[in-house]
Amino acid sequence: MSTDSRTVIVGLDGVPFGMLKKFGETGVMPNTHEIIKNGYFSKLRSSIPEISSVAWSSIITGANAAEHGIFGFIDTHPGTYSMRFPNYTDVKVKPFWEVARGESVIVNVPATYPVRPMNGVHVAGFVAIDFNKSVYPSQLVPLLKDMDYRLDVDASKAHTSMDDFLEDVDKTLDARIAAYRYLWKNQDWQNFMLIFTGTDRLMHFLWCAYADENHKYHELFVDHFRKIDVVIGEIVADLNENDTLLILSDHGFEGLETEFYVNRLLIEKGLLQFNPGTDPNLSNIAYGSKAFALDPARIFINQKGKYPEGSVAPEDRESVITELTAVFSEFEINGKKAIKHIYRKEDVYSGPYIDEGADLILIAESGINLKGAMGAKQMTGKGPFTGKHTLDDAFLLINKKIDAGQLPPTPSVIDAGQYIKSKVS
Amino acid sequence: MKDKFDHLDKLESQSVFIIREAYSQYRDVALLWSIGKDSTCLLWLVRKAFFGKIPFPVLHIDTTHKFKEIYDFREKYAKEWDLNLVIAKNEDALARGVGPDTGKFECCNELKTVALKQAIAEYGYKALYLGIRRDEHGIRAKERVFSPRDEDFEWDYKNQPPELWDQYKTKAAEEEHIRVHPILGWREIDIWEYTRRENIPVNSLYFAQDQKRFRSIGCETCCGPVDSQADSIDKIIEELKITKISERSGRAQDKESDYMMQKLRSLGYM
Numbered sequence: 001m002s003t004d005s006r007t008v009i010v011g012l013d014g015v016p017f018g019m020l021k022k023f024g025e026t027g028v029m030p031n032t033h034e035i036i037k038n039g040y041f042s043k044l045r046s047s048i049p050e051i052s053s054v055a056w057s058s059i060i061t062g063a064n065a066a067e068h069g070i071f072g073f074i075d076t077h078p079g080t081y082s083m084r085f086p087n088y089t090d091v092k093v094k095p096f097w098e099v100a101r102g103e104s105v106i107v108n109v110p111a112t113y114p115v116r117p118m119n120g121v122h123v124a125g126f127v128a129i130d131f132n133k134s135v136y137p138s139q140l141v142p143l144l145k146d147m148d149y150r151l152d153v154d155a156s157k158a159h160t161s162m163d164d165f166l167e168d169v170d171k172t173l174d175a176r177i178a179a180y181r182y183l184w185k186n187q188d189w190q191n192f193m194l195i196f197t198g199t200d201r202l203m204h205f206l207w208c209a210y211a212d213e214n215h216k217y218h219e220l221f222v223d224h225f226r227k228i229d230v231v232i233g234e235i236v237a238d239l240n241e242n243d244t245l246l247i248l249s250d251h252g253f254e255g256l257e258t259e260f261y262v263n264r265l266l267i268e269k270g271l272l273q274f275n276p277g278t279d280p281n282l283s284n285i286a287y288g289s290k291a292f293a294l295d296p297a298r299i300f301i302n303q304k305g306k307y308p309e310g311s312v313a314p315e316d317r318e319s320v321i322t323e324l325t326a327v328f329s330e331f332e333i334n335g336k337k338a339i340k341h342i343y344r345k346e347d348v349y350s351g352p353y354i355d356e357g358a359d360l361i362l363i364a365e366s367g368i369n370l371k372g373a374m375g376a377k378q379m380t381g382k383g384p385f386t387g388k389h390t391l392d393d394a395f396l397l398i399n400k401k402i403d404a405g406q407l408p409p410t411p412s413v414i415d416a417g418q419y420i421k422s423k424v425s
Numbered sequence: 426m427k428d429k430f431d432h433l434d435k436l437e438s439q440s441v442f443i444i445r446e447a448y449s450q451y452r453d454v455a456l457l458w459s460i461g462k463d464s465t466c467l468l469w470l471v472r473k474a475f476f477g478k479i480p481f482p483v484l485h486i487d488t489t490h491k492f493k494e495i496y497d498f499r500e501k502y503a504k505e506w507d508l509n510l511v512i513a514k515n516e517d518a519l520a521r522g523v524g525p526d527t528g529k530f531e532c533c534n535e536l537k538t539v540a541l542k543q544a545i546a547e548y549g550y551k552a553l554y555l556g557i558r559r560d561e562h563g564i565r566a567k568e569r570v571f572s573p574r575d576e577d578f579e580w581d582y583k584n585q586p587p588e589l590w591d592q593y594k595t596k597a598a599e600e601e602h603i604r605v606h607p608i609l610g611w612r613e614i615d616i617w618e619y620t621r622r623e624n625i626p627v628n629s630l631y632f633a634q635d636q637k638r639f640r641s642i643g644c645e646t647c648c649g650p651v652d653s654q655a656d657s658i659d660k661i662i663e664e665l666k667i668t669k670i671s672e673r674s675g676r677a678q679d680k681e682s683d684y685m686m687q688k689l690r691s692l693g694y695m
Contacts, residue, residue, distance in 0.1 A: 085689075
């Protein structure tokens with residue numbers, strides 16, 4: 001192993017600043033608490049929209065979506081309404097491990113499927129499908145399978161049995177830890193990145209169990225974080241003085257009160273129509289529609305020349321934006337405004353792929369979860385989810401104090417990514 | 426007799442040439458029959474190539490989830506055409522309860538891909554005839570008429586033999602089996618025009634009932650009909666000349682996309 005300074009990154013998907021602080025102070029995560037006391041600890045701004053594929057792509061590249069090219073989990077093929085699922089092959093900026101000194105071990109970073117050859121080991125994260133395309137080099141496939149390694153928690157279990165889901169969350173975490181321990185010891189590496197994503201899955205379904213100490217799953221929820229803290233303790237014990245440890249999340253989380261189905265509002269305002277007699281989905285958008293939304297709340301103007309049924313002339317784009325802004329900013333749920341902020345494309349994106357970005361991106365008020373949901377029958381509702389992502393309160397924790405100027409006062413995931421690139425290269 | 430050697434004659438004679446060439450090279454061959462229109466058209470061509478009696482097995486990979494009309498068609502014509510029909514199922518996976526409800530990616534993988542691997546291992550086929558066509562699906566545009574697969578079924582589409590001037594590389598390395606695609610260059614409309622000309626039996630699922638018909642058939646759980654008035658081959662051919670809808674639009678998405686969609690849905694996206 002190299003004696004050069006090493007960089008270790010541990011990701012806790014979706015964990016908010018406040019939760020980590022609380023778990024540190026209350027003894028759930030004592031090892032993490034030590035780092036908080038002696039190092040750098042700050043809130044981190046997520047990407048816009050605040051979802052994992054976009055945010056982690058910024059963290060590994062140091063770039064914004066108009067540079068790295070990942071705008072969401074779902075997008076359309078250019079010039080069509082047909083759906084596509086952007087993946088690692090769509091990331092246009094090299095991740096840090098492709099520009100780093102020495103070898104890297106990369107485990108479970110979302111949006112890095114399918115893997116490609118690199119200097120080290122890469123095990124892809126969500127949404128990874130085929131095991132064989134998720135592991136580089138492929139010689140590690142049988143070894144990981146022997147460990148019962150799981151690419152991801154099967155979240156569909158939470159819809160039928162919470163006990164089955166929790167068992168899967170636990171087994172997935174154990175296998176992830178086994179894989180990390182094996183690679184940490186047996187692989188040469190200069191940079192190590194390990195992401196825990198069970199945290200996000202737990203918070204989606206069981207934020208209620210976190211919030212309520214009497215909830216029957218409260219202890220199981222907390223145990224998950226205890227286990228992760230043990231890993232953090234192991235890592236710290238094995239670090240050399242010059243090594244840097246970054247622990248961070250990609251977005252925050254909070255309790256979910258209501259889901260707001262953005263496309264339903266567009267339909268009711270007459271701004272989105274489907275061909276007569278067809279199901280309300282992307283491929284059936286009718287001429288005359290002014291806009292549609294893709295998850296979570298990226299609003300695309302149905303522009304002429306851009307889409308097959310495009311009906312907004314380029315010169316009318318500004319007036320449609322004004323109309324949409326009025327519709328969304330006025331919308332209320334139970335007498336309270338639902339939308340906190342409406343970002344324009346130019347506010348959030350800058351780079352060569354800006355044309356692929358949405359025209360408007362909505363950020364909701366606290367407790368409201370935005371979804372595209374073209375097929376929704378009502379404007380609002382509630383599913384099995386009790387937690388939702390937040391924009392402003394991801395966290396960044398570093399095991400040492402930071403020199404002034406290395407990070408801005410409230411850093412973003414992009415700043416964190418640039419900091420990582422500067423450390424490893 | 427017709428006085429002109431037309432487009433369909435040309436396709437037919439090319440396909441028959443490929444079918445005979447492959448059989449002379451490999452002998453241990455089988456025809457993969459999904460019982461859809463393309464592989465049935467291929468089966469017809471193979472019967473022609475060998476003067477009515479196919480000298481090798483016809484393999485059906487049975488997921489057990491096919492339409493009833495598919496099973497009926499299989500039984501009827503296997504008998505009528507005196508086929509050496511081999512039916513292969515992944516019994517282990519079926520016993521474990523693998524099916525569309527337990528996850529479509531796993532279902533397709535276990536009941537189709539793994540079932541085929543098991544059949545190849547059991548019967549030792551060196552080559553398989555498949556009725557795929559270039560215009561069906563983006564990735565199939567890159568296919569070759571003779572297309573090697575390694576033991577893991579991997580298709581190395583970046584390392585394919587050139588096939589210029591109809592010169593085919595038919596030799597395979599020991600560990601490979603060869604997939605033979607005699608109707609690769611046929612279009613959907615060619616299949617229907619040939620089917621009409623030859624009077625090839627057609628599964629009733631392809632004809633419109635209540636304004637809907639199937640353009641592509643497979644498992645009942647993963648195929649949907651398209652809007653159509655076409656209740657005869659003539660009308661299907663007319664429809665194909667004007668439609669903008671893709672042939673496989675009624676099919677569930679590619680396996681991976683389908684599974685991704687499922688995963689995203691389970692977390693509340695889509």
